[in-house]
Each structure stands twice: as C-alpha cells, then as structure tokens.
Amino acid sequence: MKLYDYVLSGNCYKIRLFMAFLDLDYEKVGVDFYPGREHKSDSFLAINPLGQLPVLEDNGVVIRDAQAILVYLANRHDPSGQWWPQADHAQFAQVVQWLAFADSITGTSSAARLHDMLGYDLDIVAARAGAHRLFRILDSHLSQQEFEGHHWIAGPSPTIADIACFPYTALAGDGGIDTFYYPAIQRWIHRLTRLPRYHNMPGINVFA
C-alpha cells in the first residue's frame, strides 16, 4: 500500500494512526504541501483531481478522502471488526454520522489552523466559532457516553469515528481554539493517546 502523505496534515495523520493501530506496513510518499503546493501540481491532480491529501493506493485501487480510506482499511484489514462495527445497525449509523462530523471539524478547526500556521486567507472568526459549536456537541456527546459507562464516540470500544474526529480536535490549539473548555473531550484525547500502538504526530501533546 502507498500513502500520499504530508507529515503536518491531520487528515494524513488519521491514516498513519490507523495503520499503526492495525499494525500494517505501507509506503509513504511525501507530498510537499507547504510551501511547494505539490498537491495542486498537474502530476498530483492526475492522482486526485480535488488536489487534496491523503490518497491511498492499494493493488490498483486509488482512494481519496481520509474517511473513505479509514472505511477501506477497516473493511479490508481489520478481521476483528472492532473499528467498523456492522452487526448493530444503530451503531453502524452512529459511526457513519461521526465520520461526516469529522469532515465538519476539518472544515472549521483545520481551516483555523491553516490560517494561523500557514497564512491562509479565510474568515478566521467564522472558522473558530464553527469549531467551538462542533466541540460543544462532541463534548456533550462524550459526556453522555461516559454516563453510560462508555469511553468512545460510538460504543464501548474505539472505532474509526474516534480516529476521524481525533486529529483536528487535538490540534485545535494551533488554530487559536481553546479546548480546555471541554473536559470530556480532554479525557477522550487522553484515553486515545493511551491506546496500545498509539502513534503521535507533531503538535499533539501526549502525557507520558
């Protein structure tokens, strides 16, 4: 398997993290996202016309979109079925719902980070406000899960929904978004970084 990757991308990190949890071998192809803008080059647009990272290639299959890659890897490489539970219809729908939510986190928290770190020209006030609106929802949901004795987004064990929501929540501080407002999110981040085979990325504070 080949992953088109940028080390500081939270969406690429989702895939690296899941690869680590599944203990999979793969090849990383570094893409010069900044300052080279290689993801907008003709050669990369031939791989992904959206000009976005990450992209996964596996035996001739080319998949773009971080959430789609998580789904693919879970279906293909997780015989336990833990990461993409399909037996329970309600839980299945929950995972899909939070995968979509993760994309909204990218659209707000990641956007704020691109503004603050790489100087992207965008409405930073709207990006931060949008992220806070989502984090309130996530904090409330994780609190409800804790009341039920569950520690993860969609049930009793971690799923790809947790992986999808994790990076741009944990990296929110890079975009000037304070997550100390959300104690249940803080506990969830801490639990996730304590999972066996957890693999970190620069910018995420791991309590050793």
Place this chain on the structure above:
Amino acid sequence: MDSVVSFAGWMPAGLQNAAETGTSVRAVIFEDDIAIWRGQDGLARAWQNRCPHRGMRLSYGIVRENRLTCLYHGWTYDGTGGCAHIPAHPDLVPPKSIRAKAYGCVETGGMIWVARSESSEPPPQISGTWMPCRTMQVNRSLTGLAEVLGTGKANLALAMGAWAGQLRVAGLQGAVLLAVQPMGARGAMLHACVTGPEDLTRASDWIESLRGHLERPIAA
C-alpha cells in the same frame, strides 16, 4: 467585560474528574491562568500556569509519580512546587528559590477549589456526596450572567453570590450543586454535580438548556 480581574477567596476551578490521576489541565479564573494536576498520590495541585524557567504553560506538563515536568526543557517540580531537577544540569541541586507559584487547592462537593496563597479565608466545606456531571463554558461575562439570572431563573442569583449553591430542578431525584467560575473575557465555566448517577443525564440536559438561556441576547 468584567471589571474584577482578581479574586480574594476560594473559587471553583473544575469538577474533580477534570484532572485525572497523572494529568495536568488548564483552568482560567478571572485573569489567572492556572495548571491543575493530579499525582499518583491522588492529590490535586493548582499552580500558576507558567514554568519559572521560560514561561511555558505547566498545563502542557508531564506528570510522573508526584512530580510535574515542564514540556519545554524538562524542569521538574515536586508536589509542593519546588524545583527538583534540571536536565541540562543533571548534577546541580536546584536552588530552593526556584519554585512554581502554588495556589491553595482543595476538593469538596465533587469540585476542585483554588485560592491565592495569600488568602486567609478558610477552604469551603460542602456537605454530602456529590458526583461530577458536566462542565460547560458559557459566553457571558459575570455582569451579563447576573443580569440574566436577575430576571428570575430559579434561585440562581442567590446561588451565584457564593460562587456555588444547591438547586432543586424539576424531574431530578436529588439536588444539583451548581458553581460558576468567571473567566473574564472568556465568559464563565458552569460546573454541575448531582447526588447520584440516576440524575446525570437529566441534569446534563438541564444545564445545556440553562446555557442556552444565559447566552440569549440581552434586550436593550
């Protein structure tokens, strides 16, 4: 926003489960930035959120046993705030003058309370057993909170006077202990504890709706 920028007595700083064993978290009270961390001995400590070395937030710190290590250069402080180790000078016994600035810190009513070290006020003692429910940030200054609460939502205005108070909420078996932690321009944190697990979900829904009420625009 709030004209008050400092505090004299004991203030709520979070629910007990906000600082789990082996972690350090951030709390803001008015203009004070505070790191709250819990060692393996189970004791919560509250310190100025600033490493005496280079000013790094100690809420990013690493807790090992009953010591806190700054993420930046590894200066390590014992449970009382004294510097115990400087990695760049491994053979040096750090001078006693190098200390993290400690606040008073106690736990009662399911919550963590802090006071400035110079405060002579006795720590709060809240009777009964309280279970942490929710902490919620509310975008409303203390003045704005008082204004909204003053318009007659339960007995909240009374409870606010002492930063925490017990309330009866319709539909709940027991009472709610509600505390307000003002954060200046950041608004405030509301902390809620309940008397038992049967009330967790309903109390959580109640405090969500309370926040919605508090954040509604104030009529001119």
